[in-house]
Amino acid sequence: MSRIAARFAELKKQGRGALIPFLEAYDPDPATSMALLRGLPGAGADLIEIGVPFTDPMADGPIIQLASQRALKAGATMAGVLAMVRDFRTEDTTTPIILMGYLNPILSYGAERFVTDAQASGVDGLIVVDMPPEEAEVLAPTALAAGLDIIRLVAPTTDDERLPLVLKASSGFVYYVALAGITGTRSADPEALRKAIPRVRQHTDLPIAIGFGIRTPEQAGEASRIADGAVVGSALVDTLHKSLDEQGRARPDSVRLVLDQVRGLAEAVRSGG
């Protein structure tokens, strides 16, 4: 069983959903980013999403755009991101790691080489934002053969006709985009989610996580109960951003502030409402 499947199965037994924090790799520097990654499981992360920096993140709002810019300025590369995961795996062999990013840096690295290295580094799944099922040939077959899950976004705009196509191409879990929009700009509407998630469930047995527009512990708790997990990204990245000094450098309490916020989110996800 893959780490992702094992983790969702375990959480199901516990009767709760997953907290999936997102942080951009190398933001604001490799050492701080690594310290955050190491601290996440202890703070209550059930799975971890790591953003792979790209110059043109077209599905992301200003908070994650800025994080990508900080990360690239700090020297982020695909090889560097994979090295972080490898480091993380020396201490943690159970928390699933999902890389989230855009296709071009993967193609530039070489799709096959990327799959080989990602698998060897301990990556469990991939979210490639600008790779819909129609364009997945270049990466998905190789990734799946290597045991890497291809986690797909399902959006409010994904209609019933298209839904089976998207879900058929998904593995690991399904990432439900709570609102038609970009990351970190609006809040998800729980009523809409209560209607949307059962619609997706009809077509899949995979766990469903909700992301985009989940900021507060209350929202995370609610989303994790409506579905099987909640992804929180921009809210954490924003905290990190606000903790930096005028030159954009981490301060002594940057890591603690972000991990404390993760603890708050984890508590809400675990409290059972």
Added chain:
Amino acid sequence: MNKPVTPPVRPNTFKSGPDSAGRFGGFGGRYVAETLMPLILEVEAAYAAAKKDPGFDKEWRRLLKDYVGRPSPLWLAERLTEHCASLAPRRGDGAKIYFKREDLNHTGAHKINAVLGQILLARRMGKKRVIAETGAGQHGVATATACALFGLPCTVFMGATDVERQKPNVFRMKLLGAEVVPVTSGAATLKDAMNEALRHWVSNVDDTYYCIGTVAGPHPYPVMVRDFQSVIGEEVRWQLAEFEGEGRLPDVLSAAIGGGSNALGLFYPFLDDPSVEIYGVEAGGHGVDTPEHAASLTGGRPGVLHGNRTYLLQDEHGQILEGHSISAGLDYPGIGPEHSWLHEMGRVKYENATDKEALDAFQLCTKLEGIIPALEPAHALAHVLRLAPTLPADKIIVMCMSGRGDKDIFTVADHLGVSI
């Protein structure tokens, strides 16, 4: 029907693309987030239906004639022709140079051709507002114009850097009633404006039509914009016959390329005429051997950006680089996917012209023809000026004068050290 001027049998055609997945060979496609995918498919279906509706074509052509002023003239540039003949290494040489005068269109460039088609499409789709990206501001002005004509709210995304260097066009758009949103992300130029327009579209999926300005972006935009712009080449075909006699085709076509819409509009109707040599001219900036240029085919490699796979300026890690050109309309780090394919097939040759060559051509054209070209076609002209003296006098070059240069006089003055 005209007598066929091309060999009747050709083993293949360069005009069959794209396939149903929106691909020209290995280029093109629909690399967008799932949230956008249904919208792209909706545009594709709506465009397919519109193409079958004679009423749609009729209305578009009425606007082209009565509102845009088409057909745009084909102009024999006699003094430039003479100038090139005087430079010919062999006495008596020097090809004849014609300009396709897209600069005389309403709004001053070719952009309006595809904008009107798309706005008619948006209306058919019941969309209530329109967004667009713009670099130099020509596409933004064209979109704002069409939206004014049809009473549609219009929002134009423009890099903050471009807002600063293209002030006249920004004011024009505002006069036309459009909202201009300065984009500060990234390097604050055209590619960032396109990112922001895509983000805005994702966030306003129900009522908004995204009017893309070039033959790039996710399928069906590259083919749709090409189809609309092909009016340029179709007119050249019969106009040249009026000057030169029935059946006479140009020997050479030349057009400047940023995304590549005026170029493809000129080229497409001639792709299957093997006697026609076709040249696309990219922006060489400070030189393609420096980092400061926007020549995606010469200095880039294939990758994925803005919904399509195409040649891109990118670093070794796949991060997108900023294009540089004196022309704000050419400094895009990508190129339309069909151009990438035509490049790999060898059907179109892609050259480049530097900032300086374009500036020289700009001034020469102004003095000899009384036509102030936009800096974009000044790049094509620089290529024509290199080529014409080397060809015999019975050869014919048609260059797309894609826009007028009024918008560029401040930039040019600046480069010439003149303060106005």
